[in-house]
Amino acid sequence: MLLAILWANLAWLFSPWAEEEKSKQTSASLAERIVFSLAHWRFAPSLFQGLRLLYYVGLPSAALFWGRDAVVSRLLGLQRLALPNPAAASGGTSLSANWSDWTQDLGWTAVIGLSSGALLLLAAFARRQALSTADVHAGGNRTPAWKAAREAAYHEVHWAFYRNAPIVALGSYWGIWAGLGLVALEAAANPAWREDLRKPGQAWPRLSRAALAVISTVLFLRTQNLWLALALHWATLWTLEVVYGVPQVVPPAHDAASGP
Numbered sequence: 001m002l003l004a005i006l007w008a009n010l011a012w013l014f015s016p017w018a019e020e021e022k023s024k025q026t027s028a029s030l031a032e033r034i035v036f037s038l039a040h041w042r043f044a045p046s047l048f049q050g051l052r053l054l055y056y057v058g059l060p061s062a063a064l065f066w067g068r069d070a071v072v073s074r075l076l077g078l079q080r081l082a083l084p085n086p087a088a089a090s091g092g093t094s095l096s097a098n099w100s101d102w103t104q105d106l107g108w109t110a111v112i113g114l115s116s117g118a119l120l121l122l123a124a125f126a127r128r129q130a131l132s133t134a135d136v137h138a139g140g141n142r143t144p145a146w147k148a149a150r151e152a153a154y155h156e157v158h159w160a161f162y163r164n165a166p167i168v169a170l171g172s173y174w175g176i177w178a179g180l181g182l183v184a185l186e187a188a189a190n191p192a193w194r195e196d197l198r199k200p201g202q203a204w205p206r207l208s209r210a211a212l213a214v215i216s217t218v219l220f221l222r223t224q225n226l227w228l229a230l231a232l233h234w235a236t237l238w239t240l241e242v243v244y245g246v247p248q249v250v251p252p253a254h255d256a257a258s259g260p
Helices: 002-013 016-025 030-039 044-066 092-130 145-170 172-188 191-197 200-223 226-244 252-258
Strands: none
Touching (some): 002 191, 044 145, 092 200, 191 200
């Protein structure tokens, strides 16, 4: 979390749009010119996405596989899906229990997804009515499906990783909510979040992401299934975009300062 906060604040300090604003008032320093050149390097977007992949997925994976039980797959929500195995003589009972768990989890996902999705659709409709046409479309074009899926995977894995230690320390119920508290603290320390929340045209992606964090937490309380949380996250993002055409992912110009 400290790494995320440090990155977000440094990225904001040396962000291209902040640099352009500062250059209008005073000449940029040598360090600022170097960072500005790196930000506009032709391979910078690919490098940045590679670093995001390492942070969001690589760090939890390393802790899971090489952390000497520092991270438990069950607490991450990595619920396995058992398949029929004719060679296993005594696998019928465990197979039936596994499929029963998945069926129950799918039911909870449908209930939570439909109810929370309806509330978010109403919120998006209210936003559309309250803002001018220019503000509604200030976020840019519709987010591609693959990018929405990528962002859903990154955030769900990140949130699940933050839940692990609090669950071990505080138990399932309070640990899950404490994990959400860590996510909120990380967002509050991000200057890009605070800046966007003050702008009506850019606040919606941040607010919808915060709502999805709460939805993911509630779903995890009932299912402890990361795969279903990821699917619900992506489905909700995509539904909101299809219905209202409002981008749910932070615009590319803000990616560098978004941080995790």
